[in-house]
Amino acid sequence: MNYVLNAKNVQKYYYNKKNVTKAVDDIDLNVRRGEYIGIMGPSGSGKTTLLNCISTIDTVTSGHIFIEDKDITKLKQNQLSDFRRNHLGFIFQDFNLLDTLTAYDNIALALAVIGRSPETIEQSVGRIAAELGIGEILTKFPYELSGGQKQRIACARAMVKEPSLILADEPTGALDSKSAKMLLQNLGDMNEKRNATILMVTHDAFTASHCKRILFMKDGKLFHELVRGADSRKDFFRKIIEVVSVLGGDNSHVI
Template identity: 65%
Template sequence: MKTILKVDNLEKFYKNKGSLTKAVNHISFEVQEGEYLGIMGASGSGKTTLLNCISTVDHATAGHIYVNGKDVTDMKETALARFRREELGFIFQSFNLLDTLTGRDNIALALAILGEHPKKIDGKINKIAQELGIGEILEKYPYEMSGGQQQRVACARAIVTNPSLILADEPTGALDSRSAGMFLDSLGLLNEERHATILMVTHDAFTASHCKRILFMKDGRIFNELVRGADSRREFFDKIMQVVSLLGGDKGHAF
């Protein structure tokens, strides 16, 4: 199986008035093609810093991050900009849709930036819209959509370019339980049918139960790991809650 992401002995330290904070402290792991990996941890555990380093928003203090065999920690800014466009898809808590563009145009923008031929753009948008069940809202503006609909449009924008890795940062944080469930079902469908490789940071056990594997972080290190295997999502949720109770983190939504 192909390794999409390799994090090798990663460190991220912050200095402040003589003190040293080890936000990410000697972390190593791999993500294989088609995996759906969740990263959990209480506030201050380092999970967001880790995601920021992987997404190249922040620079690691030491160690290496490889995406498709490319060492992103050694890339210059011009190469990084191209790498983000071509290799990564982003799903944020706040949707980050452009209010002056329709859903269709928000998705099309990601393809246009890559230089996709205009005649192919509509076909790709229609296909992903059908998969995510958003065909009826493509001509609407974000303010005309529900939060769940906006997040599914954002998901379509992230996946339509066929990125090597999708990074999701608390993607259900601004959604109610029903909308969160619909969005997570859509994300799971993309993982199953498109074999999309997903890395999701969340504090919510219900959200994490949709993943196939979870890394738990504490004090900048990996504290524990769970693999769903043949468990039902309810069984996996219960196991997640056991680890969360040890970590002292948030429980999030319940079944």
């Protein structure tokens, strides 16, 4: 089986003087190449902690995480930096764009740091900008862009180097409904057209309904799984709402 991500017996504990908190409790997770997966769960369920461990932002207490057959839990800090730069793409809720760089340069930087030539960078940025419909705003600085435009630039930056795995943390959380729908369309297109492998944490059922598979977490464990299959997005959305209601999460986000 062609797995991009294979997590085995992953546990994450947080310690303080009085308590030990088990944020991630013995999770196994496999993600095939080209999958578009959402992770949902109520606050404190461990979904963001799990994403942080997969993204190398945080370290596991025990267990192993393999990305492209590389055990990232065994890498040293400098090796992790190189691995993150070459193999992972990130889309954050707060965009994380560099204010002193134009939109073009924010995207191009992802390629420059891995040593791509200027000619390759120009071609790659032009291609991803055309696909995401952002060609007209490449010369603008972040402060000149709307939230939706910033998020599409962040999306382009994550995808331009064609990473093994794209990790998205609440990517629609800071967007209005129109911008959110546009971003979700872009992510869906990248998954379909580029076979991009996407793992997204979200609390929002509407956002999750654009995924192909949803993993639900509760108390640090995997609680349930839904596969969209042949369902329409609206039917998938209704199934997601049913599980969210059982979990006790927020089901106020409706179509």
